[in-house]
Amino acid sequence: xxxxxxxxxxxxxxxxxxxxxxxxxxxxxxxxxxxxxxxxxxxxxxxxxxxxxxxxxxxxxxxxxxxxxxxxxxxxxxxxxxxxxxxxxxxxxxxxxxxxxxxxxxxxxxxxxx
Amino acid sequence: xxxxxxxxxxxxxxxxxxxxxxxxxxxxxxxxxxxxxxxxxxxxxxxxxxxxxxxxxxxxxxxxxxxxxxxxxxxxxxxxxxxxxxxxxxxxxxxxxxxxxxxxxxxxxxxxxxxxx
Numbered sequence: 509x510x511x512x513x514x515x516x517x518x519x520x521x522x523x524x525x526x527x528x529x530x531x532x533x534x535x536x537x538x539x540x541x542x543x544x545x546x547x548x549x550x551x552x553x554x555x556x557x558x559x560x561x562x563x564x565x566x567x568x569x570x571x572x573x574x575x576x577x578x579x580x581x582x583x584x585x586x587x588x589x590x591x592x593x594x595x596x597x598x599x600x601x602x603x604x605x606x607x608x609x610x611x612x613x614x615x616x617x618x619x620x621x622x
Numbered sequence: 623x624x625x626x627x628x629x630x631x632x633x634x635x636x637x638x639x640x641x642x643x644x645x646x647x648x649x650x651x652x653x654x655x656x657x658x659x660x661x662x663x664x665x666x667x668x669x670x671x672x673x674x675x676x677x678x679x680x681x682x683x684x685x686x687x688x689x690x691x692x693x694x695x696x697x698x699x700x701x702x703x704x705x706x707x708x709x710x711x712x713x714x715x716x717x718x719x720x721x722x723x724x725x726x727x728x729x730x731x732x733x734x735x736x737x738x739x
Contacts, residue, residue: 512664541727550626550713551665551730596664608678609655610728612664 514597514613520620526584528616530597533578537599540573541610542582545594554582554595584618592620624648626731628714634737635704643699643734647716654697655715655728656689665713671697704738711735 511533520526532540538559543551557564557571557580564571570583584591594615627646635641647654656668667681671691682688686704691697701708715728 543730548732550732551715553727553729556727598665608653608670608672609667609681610657610665611667612657614662614664 512597512599512611512613514595514616516614517617518619520587520618522587522589522620522622524587526582526587526591526618526620528582528584528595528597528618530580530582530613531578532580532597532599532611534599534611535575535578539600540571540580541598541600542569542571543596543598543612545596545615547593551596587618587620589620589622592618594618626714626716626729628712628731628734630734631732632735632737634739637706637738638703640700640702641704641736643701643712643736645697645699645714645731647695647697647714648718648729651716651718651729652694653717653719653728654691655717656697656699657713657715659711659713659733661710668699668712701736704736706738709736709738 514530539556541556542554544554545551555566555569555571557573562573568585572581594617596615597613598610626648629644652673654671657665658668659665669682669689670678686702689699711733713730713733715730717728
């Protein structure tokens with residue numbers, strides 16, 4: 509079956525880099541996503557990566573994909589207090605589950621302290 | 623342009639009552655999705671609509687849950703005879719396309735927080 513796992517909590521100092529990790533099980537996933545959820549808000553799409561890529565950079569965000577190990581990470585450079593939120597990793601369902609739904613991890617709560 | 627909107631933002635209902643949750647997708651988006659987020663949990667897929675195709679209802683947890691999408695735009699999620707375990711945030715998302723190709727990123731609304739007492 510399809511499953512996505514994340515560590516639940518990460519605490520970093522302002523200005524440091526944050527690395528949020530995610531593992532998934534569906535090797536046929538075509539796209540993997542990172543969403544950000546701030547308190548009381550919906551999910552904001554941060555970035556996504558296609559499965560034939562191993563890295564994607566977008567300003568302070570770097571996504572690394574290790575397809576062999578089914579491991580995805582999100583690195584946030586120069587972490588700011590405004591980055592404090594819950595970060596969700598998600599994979600697009602593969603052929604067995606249909607391409608139409610996203611499978612989400614439980615989310616990693618990032619706390620940024622001075 | 624306007625994003626995905628949902629109403630109401632909060633709903634408190636008594637156990638056993640029916641509720642309707644509404645979603646207005648981004649204009650021009652052909653695909654619409656409903657998810658449920660229980661406290662401290664990730665998102666759970668409920669149902670998906672794409673154009674005039676039959677919806678994918680594989681995530682609906684029971685037959686008390688139903689959804690429709692009128693005119694290929696607005697969608698309503700209905701929960702009949704609500705139970706306390708239905709308490710959650712219900713999130714709607716839309717995307718411009720569907721399937722494996724590009725353009726199928728899902729954009730989420732702010733959600734409806736449902737509390738069943």
